[in-house]
Amino acid sequence: MKNLLSSVVAIAVFTAVLGFGYPALLAAFASATMSSQAQGSLVTVNGKVVGSRLAAQAFTGPRYFHERPSATSPAYNAGATTFANLGPTSPDLAKAVAANAAAVLKLEGPYNPGLTIHGIPVDAVTTSASGIDPDISPAYARLQARRIAAVRHLPLAAVESLIAKHTDGRSLGFFGEPGVNVLELNLALDKESK
Amino acid sequence: MSGQGITQILFYSLALIALGYPLGLYMARVYTAERIGGRRFRLLGGIERGFYKVVGTDPTKEQDWKGYAKTVLIFSIVCTSVVYAIQRLQGHLFLNPNHVKGVPAHLSLNTAASFITNTNWQFYAGESTMSYLTQMAGLAVQNFVSAAVGMAVLAAVVRGFARRSRNELGNFWVDLYRSTAYILLPLSLILAVILVSQGVPQTFHAATTVTTVQGAHQTIARGPVASQIAIKQLGTNGGGYYNSNSAVPFENPNGLTNFLEMLSILLIPAAQVFMFGKMVAAKRHAWMVFAAMFAIFAIGVAVNLPAEQHGSQVLRSSGVNITQGHGSSGGNLTDKEVRFGIANTAIWTVATSDASNGSVNGGFDAQTPAGGAVPLVNLFLGEVVFGGVGSGLYGMFFYIVMAVFVAGLMVGRTPEYLGKKIEAREIKIATIGALFVPTMVLALTAISVVTKSGLASIYNSGVHGFTETLYAYDSQSNNNGSAFAGFGLTSFSAEVGSVAMFLGRFVPLLAALAIGGSMARKKVAPLSAGTFRTDGVTFSVLLVAVIALTAGLMIFPALTLGPIVEGLMH
Numbered sequence: 001m002k003n004l005l006s007s008v009v010a011i012a013v014f015t016a017v018l019g020f021g022y023p024a025l026l027a028a029f030a031s032a033t034m035s036s037q038a039q040g041s042l043v044t045v046n047g048k049v050v051g052s053r054l055a056a057q058a059f060t061g062p063r064y065f066h067e068r069p070s071a072t073s074p075a076y077n078a079g080a081t082t083f084a085n086l087g088p089t090s091p092d093l094a095k096a097v098a099a100n101a102a103a104v105l106k107l108e109g110p111y112n113p114g115l116t117i118h119g120i121p122v123d124a125v126t127t128s129a130s131g132i133d134p135d136i137s138p139a140y141a142r143l144q145a146r147r148i149a150a151v152r153h154l155p156l157a158a159v160e161s162l163i164a165k166h167t168d169g170r171s172l173g174f175f176g177e178p179g180v181n182v183l184e185l186n187l188a189l190d191k192e193s194k
Numbered sequence: 195m196s197g198q199g200i201t202q203i204l205f206y207s208l209a210l211i212a213l214g215y216p217l218g219l220y221m222a223r224v225y226t227a228e229r230i231g232g233r234r235f236r237l238l239g240g241i242e243r244g245f246y247k248v249v250g251t252d253p254t255k256e257q258d259w260k261g262y263a264k265t266v267l268i269f270s271i272v273c274t275s276v277v278y279a280i281q282r283l284q285g286h287l288f289l290n291p292n293h294v295k296g297v298p299a300h301l302s303l304n305t306a307a308s309f310i311t312n313t314n315w316q317f318y319a320g321e322s323t324m325s326y327l328t329q330m331a332g333l334a335v336q337n338f339v340s341a342a343v344g345m346a347v348l349a350a351v352v353r354g355f356a357r358r359s360r361n362e363l364g365n366f367w368v369d370l371y372r373s374t375a376y377i378l379l380p381l382s383l384i385l386a387v388i389l390v391s392q393g394v395p396q397t398f399h400a401a402t403t404v405t406t407v408q409g410a411h412q413t414i415a416r417g418p419v420a421s422q423i424a425i426k427q428l429g430t431n432g433g434g435y436y437n438s439n440s441a442v443p444f445e446n447p448n449g450l451t452n453f454l455e456m457l458s459i460l461l462i463p464a465a466q467v468f469m470f471g472k473m474v475a476a477k478r479h480a481w482m483v484f485a486a487m488f489a490i491f492a493i494g495v496a497v498n499l500p501a502e503q504h505g506s507q508v509l510r511s512s513g514v515n516i517t518q519g520h521g522s523s524g525g526n527l528t529d530k531e532v533r534f535g536i537a538n539t540a541i542w543t544v545a546t547s548d549a550s551n552g553s554v555n556g557g558f559d560a561q562t563p564a565g566g567a568v569p570l571v572n573l574f575l576g577e578v579v580f581g582g583v584g585s586g587l588y589g590m591f592f593y594i595v596m597a598v599f600v601a602g603l604m605v606g607r608t609p610e611y612l613g614k615k616i617e618a619r620e621i622k623i624a625t626i627g628a629l630f631v632p633t634m635v636l637a638l639t640a641i642s643v644v645t646k647s648g649l650a651s652i653y654n655s656g657v658h659g660f661t662e663t664l665y666a667y668d669s670q671s672n673n674n675g676s677a678f679a680g681f682g683l684t685s686f687s688a689e690v691g692s693v694a695m696f697l698g699r700f701v702p703l704l705a706a707l708a709i710g711g712s713m714a715r716k717k718v719a720p721l722s723a724g725t726f727r728t729d730g731v732t733f734s735v736l737l738v739a740v741i742a743l744t745a746g747l748m749i750f751p752a753l754t755l756g757p758i759v760e761g762l763m764h
Contacts, residue, residue, distance in 0.1 A: 006249045018335050054447055140522070
């Protein structure tokens with residue numbers, strides 16, 4: 001009985017301090033010192049929020065760099081993230097990879113003569129873990145560069161330098177792998193050529 | 195494997211020791227000091243005494259193992275009721291800006307069991323199922339408290355080894371408070387602030403819907419994320435704020451956060467080995483235990499990383515470029531993120547499955563047969579390779595007792611450990627502690643794959659579906675919480691899973707306390723020439739062998755039915 005009472009009091013104290021005090025204190029500190037990050041790293045263009053730098057969004061058509069495939073419903077749903085969960089020998093995975101590869105070939109082929117499936121980097125045809133991976137590999141960005149340059153009438157070198165500028169290297173030059181932030185790259189592209 | 199990958203792994207290992215060692219010594223002080231703070235931090239001591247007053251305990255009065263266990267159990271039952279109630283009622287409560295409804299009964303039970311037992315198995319998608327109130331006051335509180343319970347029990351068991359001719363192991367409320375206030379909370383605050391600075395949200399604003407560059411609508415979930423992610427990594431909890439866990443950029447935005455979150459997974463469990471060495475005054479022995487754990491960790495990375503880099507059957511035969519280099523990490527990038535690549539997903543996979551953390555930064559269901567077999571086996575070893583905070587090392591004691599016993603048989607005399615005789619009672623309890631959970635895993639998997647209600651949870655067909663089921667019960671019984679996430683929620687899987695988590699937590703916990711209690715009562719015998727030395731490499735090797743021969747052999751038949759068959763196909 002004494003244990004029961006102690007337990008109820010203890011969990012009440014813990015809930016007050018750890019459940020409310022700790023997150024509230026952190027939220028107050030965060031909003032005072034690093035509000036943009038605390039609110040979800042939202043990106044604004046002309047005063048309107050167009051997305052988050054930490055979430056992939058759908059880009060279609062030839063004028064934009066495309067993101068990796070997404071398993072969320074609808075695609076790139078940053079309100080319901082998910083893996084695809086298809087196993088390494090799954091026939092459904094084989095079908096999805098083949099379909100994604102065919103789409104990439106159809107889109108990039110005309111601008112990259114001689115492009116075959118062997119030239120497609122793996123991130124272009126596989127779903128990401130979150131479904132909202134904001135990055136593509138530098139290799140996939142380079143593959144798309146010729147199309148962007150042709151459609152937007154930009155020199156290839158200009159597109160490639162934009163890619164380099166928006167490649168997040170390894171953190172502190174050491175941790176993780178380099179990736180190209182697609183939303184930021186596309187926004188920079190829009191600035192360069194309307 | 196690239197040079198960069200190897201450097202990152204080496205750096206990770208060094209950082210783990212460099213931070214874990216001093217933290218371990220500090221933790222030893224936290225659990226042995228009569229008063230914390232001293233004259234310089236009088237306020238700390240004041241708050242602590244205030245807590246004991248409202249809880250109604252005399253901090254100088256200690257409990258024997260049975261009393262300690264009783265308090266743990268009653269406290270856990272109370273916590274279960276609270277978390278269950280909050281979920282059921284969340285639709286009518288405050289801090290629910292996204293207007294989510296109450297959680298169904300069987301899912302609430304599974305989630306309550308999951309968070310009380312430090313499992314953090316998630317049959318739900320956090321961002322769309324749980325209100326901010328549930329995440330904060332229900333789940334995040336348990337992230338702290340369930341971790342603190344494990345740490346408290348470990349402290350009590352270690353005291354059992356350190357003491358002679360005593361009955362008491364400590365005061366649960368003191369150990370619980372100190373684990374939380376002096377270890378978990380300060381570390382979480384530091385980590386959470388760094389996480390926010392890198393882009394992990396911490397806000398009470400609702401999810402936002404934006405109009406994208408090309409005019410589509412996109413919902414972006416946010417909330418008090420950083421506060422929860424920090425503790426879920428440090429407390430070996432693993433329950434994500436978002437469904438895709440630490441693969442989601444809002445939980446884990448870049449390489450730096452990934453490194454820190456990965457380090458946090460093993461930090462406290464590794465530190466506890468050194469804490470133990472300090473508390474029983476056997477530092478060399480602690481290093482040997484650490485070496486055995488580290489060896490199993492390294493083997494895991496050495497299997498998982500090349501398997502994933504080699505790629506899955508489907509990707510290899512598809513013809514796409516899975517070669518590493520030229521701006522691509524290559525390999526099996528299905529359900530993985532570009533910014534982590536293969537190497538950092540591999541280290542995470544092994545760390546999280548060794549440590550009973552269960553958070554992931556990539557999907558396990560999509561891993562190659564050999565790659566996915568690594569976490570499967572790691573869980574089955576009983577989460578003793580570093581393991582859960584507290585529960586890892588107290589689980590390792592079962593294997594240590596067995597190893598010492600085996601060594602005793604070989605030299606033909608009564609086994610001793612830390613100067614105390616290991617007798618029939620301890621060996622029996624250790625055997626139950628080590629073998630109960632693996633036996634349960636196999637039994638529940640067997641039931642699940644021969645019943646209609648069990649089969650309904652399978653997502654991928656064929657042998658991979660069997661592996662999904664095996665992994666689900668392996669993960670829940672061992673209180674890990676990671677998943678082959680295709681495995682689905684049914685009322686059957688939710689309820690069986692709840693039972694698995696409760697038994698998987700409390701049977702070993704009680705066994706460990708019982709061993710602690712019986713060790714505390716023993717006298718210390720002087721070392722003799724015939725004593726098997728536990729402070730040499732021979733001991734580490736023997737310990738790894740005992741683990742491999744018990745749990746390792748038990749899972750082998752199941753492994754052949756799952757990943758091994760799948761690896762041989764195609």
